[in-house]
Amino acid sequence: MESTEHAAARTPGRCIKLTVAYDGTNYQGWQRQPTGPTIQAALEAAINSITQEEVHISGSGRTDAGVHAWGQVASFRTRSKIPADAFRKALNATLPHDIVVRHACDVPTTFRPINDAISKRYRYVLQPGRINDPFSLRHAWFVKRVLDVEAMQVAAKALIGEHDFAAFQATGSPRQSTVRTMLDATVAVHDADERMKIFIEVEATGFLYNMVRIIAGTLVDIGQGKRTADSMADIIASCDRVQAGMTAPAHGLYLLEVHYPKFD
C-alpha cells in the first residue's frame, strides 16, 4: 500500500487526535481491508463525510478482528476549521453506534500515534464459572473452570520488567527485537453485577503480535492448575512459543489506553 503516514504528512492544515472506543465484534479489526468493515475505514468514511476531504487516519496500532478498544488513539490531518470537540460530536452523530469518539483535540502536526506512544495498556477479560453468561458473549472469554486468582497474580508479577518476550509472540511474526519492558501486570477479580469476571491488565512499552492473548492463555492454564505460578519465569526464559499457553480468543481483549509524553 501507498503509506498512509506519508499521504497524511503531505496534507496541509491541522492535526486532530482522537481517543476512540469500539466494540470490535462486527469489524475485521482496525486496519482497512478489502474483505469487510474495519474501524479505520469507518472513521475515515465519517471524517470524509464531514469535511469532504479524502482524509487518512493513522492509529496507535492495529487491533485484530473482534478485539475491542476503550482508548485507541488515532490522528488525521484536515483543513477543516471545525473545533475539535464539535468534530467529536459530528463524528459520533455519523459513526455506527459501536464506534464512539470519546475525546478529540488539536495536536502538533508532527504527532504520530504509533511512534510517539510511550506505552500501551491492555485488559483481557475472563469470565470463569459453571454457566455461561448470555450478556458477556461478545465481551469476555468464558472459561468453564474455577480459576486460582492468587496463582495467576503471582505468575503475572514475573512478567514485569525488561524481558525477551519471544515465547509470547505468534509464530511467523518476526520482529527485529522481541525485548519489551512490561511496566505493569495485574490480575484482579471484578464483581460486576454479581457475575464475577477476572481482569488481566498489562502495560508495556510495546507488545509483540498476539502477546496479550498468549499471556492470557498462559495465565488461564496457571489458574486451572495445569501449570504452576513459577512456570511463568521459565516460559519467558525459554523464548519458545511452544512453551507458552494457547492464544486466548480475540473477543476478551481490550486496548484500554495509549500513553503519550506530551499530551496526557
Add this chain to the structure above:
Amino acid sequence: MESTEHAAARTPGRCIKLTVAYDGTNYQGWQRQPTGPTIQAALEAAINSITQEEVHISGSGRTDAGVHAWGQVASFRTRSKIPADAFRKALNATLPHDIVVRHACDVPTTFRPINDAISKRYRYVLQPGRINDPFSLRHAWFVKRVLDVEAMQVAAKALIGEHDFAAFQATGSPRQSTVRTMLDATVAVHDADERMKIFIEVEATGFLYNMVRIIAGTLVDIGQGKRTADSMADIIASCDRVQAGMTAPAHGLYLLEVHYPKFD
C-alpha cells in the same frame, strides 16, 4: 390460543422448573409469536429435540421484545427420565448462546410459574453521561445527562407499599385491579469497569404492563430535575398515566428474580 397451561396439565410425568437467563436483543419477547423468534419457542424447540415430546413451557410472565432476564422462571411437564441437572446441561448444549438455563430442578406437578409467584424483582439499567458506551448498546439505556441519584433515591422510596399504580400502566391495558404492593425500590450507582451505571431495582407482588419501564422513565425525569423528588407521590395519587414519565426503552430492563414460597 388453546391454553398452554391446560395442554401442559394433561401431560403425565414430572414437572421441571427452569431458571433462565437471556439476552432479549434478538427475540420478539418471551411468548411464542408467528412473526419471529421468541424465548418460549427456543426453549420448547430445545426441550423437544432432547425428549422427542411435544412439550409446552409456561413462564412466570411474558417479557417484551428486547427485554432481558437473569432469572426468568419457567416449567414444563415431561415423561423423560433425564435427571434435572443433566437436562440443564443438554439444554445449554442445544439452545442458542444468548439463552442460558442457570438451574433446573424437579417440582411438584401442581407448580404454576405465574400463579405461584409471590413476588418479582426487576432491574432497570441506566447509563448516564456525556458519551455513549459502545459496550452497553444492547444492555443499558444511555441517558445523555448527569442524573441526581439522591433525588431518584428519595423518589423511589415513595413507591414502596401498597398503592394503586394505575399511573404506571400502559394505556389500553385494563386490569381488574391496578393495586400492587411494592416491596422494595432502590436506586444505586454501579461503577462497573469505570463506566458508571445506575441500577433501578423494584420488587413487587405483581406488576402492571410496562410498569417498570414507566417507573424508570419517571425516575429519569426526576434525576434530570424535570420533576421534583416529591412529585412521585403525587403521580401515584393521580392514577393518571399522563402524569408519569415516558416508557423507558426495553433494552435496559431485566427480569432479575421470581420468588416462590415453596422452592426458594
